[in-house]
Amino acid sequence: PQPRPLAGKRILITAGPTHEPIDPVRYIANRSSGKQGFAIAAAAQAAGADVILVSGPVDLDDPSGVTVKHVESARDMLQQVEASLPADIAIFAAAVADWRVANAGEQKLKKTGSGMPPLQLVENPDILATISKLGEKRPPLVIGFAAETEHLIDNARAKLARKGCDWIVANDVSPATGVMGGDRNTVHLLTRDGADINVDSWPVMTKEQVATELVARIASTVEK
Numbered sequence: 472p473q474p475r476p477l478a479g480k481r482i483l484i485t486a487g488p489t490h491e492p493i494d495p496v497r498y499i500a501n502r503s504s505g506k507q508g509f510a511i512a513a514a515a516q517a518a519g520a521d522v523i524l525v526s527g528p529v530d531l532d533d534p535s536g537v538t539v540k541h542v543e544s545a546r547d548m549l550q551q552v553e554a555s556l557p558a559d560i561a562i563f564a565a566a567v568a569d570w571r572v573a574n575a576g577e578q579k580l581k582k583t584g585s586g587m588p589p590l591q592l593v594e595n596p597d598i599l600a601t602i603s604k605l606g607e608k609r610p611p612l613v614i615g616f617a618a619e620t621e622h623l624i625d626n627a628r629a630k631l632a633r634k635g636c637d638w639i640v641a642n643d644v645s646p647a648t649g650v651m652g653g654d655r656n657t658v659h660l661l662t663r664d665g666a667d668i669n670v671d672s673w674p675v676m677t678k679e680q681v682a683t684e685l686v687a688r689i690a691s692t693v694e695k
């Protein structure tokens with residue numbers, strides 16, 4: 472039988488993009504496929520964890536043995552994440568839209584002949600930062616992602632501090648890498664070590680391999 476190092480642990484994972492409505496038929500989105508978050512959910516389930524996956528709109532099958540909650544917008548995602556606590560470990564792999572449309576139309580917007588409708592954007596809640604800063608309900612291990620197109624490690628270090636999480640998985644998502652929507656990923660794992668930050672750079676791997684490695688690191692940390 473497979474080893475189940477995460478048996479008895481409850482892991483909450485976010486994945487995919489969010490869709491932010493402009494009107495009933497249009498939305499703002501991004502290129503996230505959800506593959507990395509879904510792979511982590513499957514790997515955590517295989518390691519024996521009790522997994523809750525909160526996913527934005529994706530074109531992927533629900534991983535078997537995982538509780539999946541499907542959401543649309545960032546605000547829905549935050550609500551489902553909060554409702555899914557407590558958890559031992561939380562992994563925020565979703566590419567949450569930073570902004571939503573404040574003046575989304577209740578009816579389909581029409582061309583008027585007098586110019587384009589102005590879209591007013593307001594900031595979405597930061598789910599990772601919100602959960603990292605919770606008091607007693609904060610999961611003991613909170614992991615975020617940093618998808619960057621430049622200054623990867625510096626931006627990831629700053630993000631670790633700003634968001635208040637414990638680990639950051641940093642990845643380069645420049646178009647040339649093919650990471651967004653692709654099957655491979657090159658990641659750097661930043662972990663806090665007291666006041667210091669350790670950086671482990673992993674070779675290019677499939678998203679499944681990244682998931683397996685990450686779950687192995689979690690399992691060895693949880694055991695300590």
Ligand code: C5P
Nearest residue numbers: 563564565567595596597598599615616
């Ligand atoms: O600030 P940035 O979007 O680059 O941070 C990325 C990390 O924060 C990811 O772990 C992502 O899932 C999380 N995040 C979030 N809610 C947001 C924005 C980002 O949970 N509104």
